[in-house]
Ligand SMILES: Nc1nc2c(ncn2[C@@H]2O[C@H](COP(=O)(O)OP(=O)(O)OP(=O)(O)O)[C@@H](O)[C@H]2O)c(=O)[nH]1
């Protein structure tokens with residue numbers, strides 16, 4: 465059975481845990497703790513280690529969904545989680561202080577997931593604040609990483625159908641790049 469390992473990355477409050485809960489067909493493993501940084505992102509809990517869920521695509525391809533903690537102080541988990549993943553959904557919330565800067569930082573930090581599979585960007589919380597446009601995100605990507613092809617979408621992580629569309633675009637992208645020999649192998 466074909467299998468994919470996808471990592472959800474992005475800053476605190478972008479909706480990684482929410483997205484995995486929307487998509488997963490098994491009970492999600494979460495590691496939420498009280499958020500002591502409510503002055504930065506006002507929500508009750510934050511991920512301190514990882515999220516894990518699973519979904520079957522087309523009834524035969526198992527997709528393992530992992531989420532990172534957004535806070536940098538837990539970035540030791542980033543190194544562990546990025547080892548096996550072969551693709552990334554990078555969520556960036558429109559209401560982050562510098563959403564485009566955040567996106568570019570995460571692309572740099574998780575660049576190997578592009579090389580191994582592929583990356584899509586989902587801009588969340590676009591209903592909360594009128595932040596940069598999708599064009600602004602794409603232009604910044606093209607300017608800083610002209611060799612990468614990364615689709616950018618607006619997405620609401622609370623909406624299962626929207627998340628599934630983004631996931632299917634990523635999987636198609638990964639499979640296409642693998643078929644053309646454009647990807648590298650993951651470390652074991
Ligand atoms: N209005 C609105 N709310 C959203 C949207 N996306 C996510 N949210 C809410 O924003 C919050 C996101 O929280 P989490 O899913 O915990 O975010 P996270 O990325 O896992 O954050 P950390 O684990 O702390 O890094 C939740 O309360 C969601 O319901 C959106 O597009 N619109």
Ligand SMILES: [Mg+2]
Nearest residue numbers: 480481510511
């Ligand atoms: Mg989380």
